[in-house]
Amino acid sequence: MRVDFRHLVLCCLLGLLAIDPAHAADVHLRGHWQQFIDEEDSLVGVLSRDEEGDAVAAELHLQAYRNGVAIGEEVHRFALPETVRLFAIPLEDDVDCYRVLGVIGLDAEGERVSTKDDSPSAKDECDAPESLPVGVLQPI
Numbered sequence: 001m002r003v004d005f006r007h008l009v010l011c012c013l014l015g016l017l018a019i020d021p022a023h024a025a026d027v028h029l030r031g032h033w034q035q036f037i038d039e040e041d042s043l044v045g046v047l048s049r050d051e052e053g054d055a056v057a058a059e060l061h062l063q064a065y066r067n068g069v070a071i072g073e074e075v076h077r078f079a080l081p082e083t084v085r086l087f088a089i090p091l092e093d094d095v096d097c098y099r100v101l102g103v104i105g106l107d108a109e110g111e112r113v114s115t116k117d118d119s120p121s122a123k124d125e126c127d128a129p130e131s132l133p134v135g136v137l138q139p140i
Contacts, residue, residue, distance in 0.1 A: 033045070062089075
């Protein structure tokens with residue numbers, strides 16, 4: 001059986017059209033770090049959205065840590081009027097650091113669109129007690 005090149009190309013194009021567009025990432029977390037801003041420790045980061053995508057807002061899901069122990073989760077919502085947005089979230093008094101659990105893009109109706117975390121792991125991200133920055137550990 002001989003495969004015609006035109007049929008192969010047509011088959012590939014039809015396959016690409018059949019893929020649900022929600023599988024393409026619309027919102028990206030490009031980087032995040034902990035920084036001292038206005039006399040407060042803050043989680044700072046960069047969110048971006050694809051120009052052609054449906055996302056107009058993003059939800060950032062965080063795990064809060066105190067003394068190396070997870071104490072709860074927080075969700076912060078950001079409008080994305082531009083394709084790139086810098087954000088800063090002050091750490092609560094009882095929180096040593098946040099670990100990013102994920103970012104979710106939202107369309108104009110508030111429905112979820114796909115996401116991708118492109119952020120490299122933060123050096124001081126507190127996913128385990130041994131990786132906490134020494135400055136956030138309190139003496140017993």
